[in-house]
Amino acid sequence: MPNDAGQDRYPADISAVFSQNLKELMGAPPNVSALCRELSLNRTQFNRYIEDESFPRPDILQKICIHFGLDARILLQPLSELINDPSNAQAFYGLHEFLNMRPGNVPEHLFPSRFYVLSRHSFIYPDTFIQGIVHVYRKDGMTYITGREPISEMHKQSLPIDKYAREFRGMVLAMDTGLGMLVSRRRFMTGSINFVAPVLSFENNYWKGDAVRTSREFTTTSRASRMVYQYLGQFSDQVLATARKSGLAAWMNCPVITRRCCCWTVPLNKSSLMSELEKYSRG
Structure with missing residues (x-):
């Protein structure tokens, strides 16, 4: 211009x-x-x-x-x-009005910047979880999310495992009752549409919801999964240790809080969940 x-x-x-x-x-x-x-x-x-x-x-x-x-x-x-x-692509045809793409639409108190642990069921192996570190940041008033697919997950699918191929990015948008995310690897490879909402009584540290994969439906795989975000804050030894353990995990090896938040059928009981969270934090 x-x-x-x-x-x-x-x-x-x-x-x-x-x-x-x-x-x-x-x-x-x-x-x-x-x-x-x-x-x-x-x-x-x-x-x-x-x-x-x-x-x-x-x-x-x-x-x-x-x-x-x-x-x-x-x-x-x-x-x-x-x-x-x-x-100004977000203003084309007034989409910002419909998708709430105005700068500042996701305030810090609703979804803080910094690092999170993301846990969800594997789309390919339903009896296992995928855990990894994601980074939420803000630029020009908009909220974005980035991370890398676990090497083990990419390797099992015979996909490249270099950092460039594993990287994904997305945009976070405030919705009526939670947060919407459109996330993908480069060229919209293995994209997903996510929705999460804060888990009450957890000091704004947990968000749970669902992820839907943008792919064709197969009888052997799933296109939908429960997911949970746990806020870790700024870069720390905990973030580094969690990043080193990123990848596939068996159901019983995941924290109880993660299993409960990611379960399709077990109702979320706040009192028992708080008790289990305290046990997990102690041990």
Whole structure:
């Protein structure tokens, strides 16, 4: 994108571009009242922006940009240029409104950054678990997850076992009752769609849910699995030790807390689960 997009622009030019962009973003007929209520904006002032009579202060511009998934170039460039910019792909066709892809949509208290232990049933070997370390981080207001498939799992499937081939990444999105994740290795190899929610009364350390693999269905394998995330925090000896033990594990060799959270049929009893968690932490 040219660096001189905003050169030789007068205030009237800026307000005209911004006005036209707002009209296109709002659609027809524009629901100004609803938007102003959602963003806590003055409706009269917002109408002045639409009617090319003014342009907003920086704090108001930030609210508008975050809402529509754009940036300050909304003042200088036509909307058609902005939505076709790959850096604003989440705003294309307004998907950010439907998928909740606005920056800051997953606050730290809902799903903290740093390291987690991920445990789930193996898709291929239903009587075993897969355990590994994943890293949750934030960039430009969005929340991402990354990790590597266990070497043992890749080897059993006759897949390359180098770090590049084993790496997976994904995006974390806030949903109505939990968190959604779209995760995959490169070129969407062995991708999965995940949903997890915090386990109550566990000091925000455990999230449990389900993973669905993006593959064809076979009689010998499963496309769905229960899963649990345990928060470990910053890099530590515990993170390193857990990473070294990553891979396939027998059902009975997993912690009780993991077996209970990943069980399809056993109901989760908070009191007994807390008791078992205390025993596990002591021993």
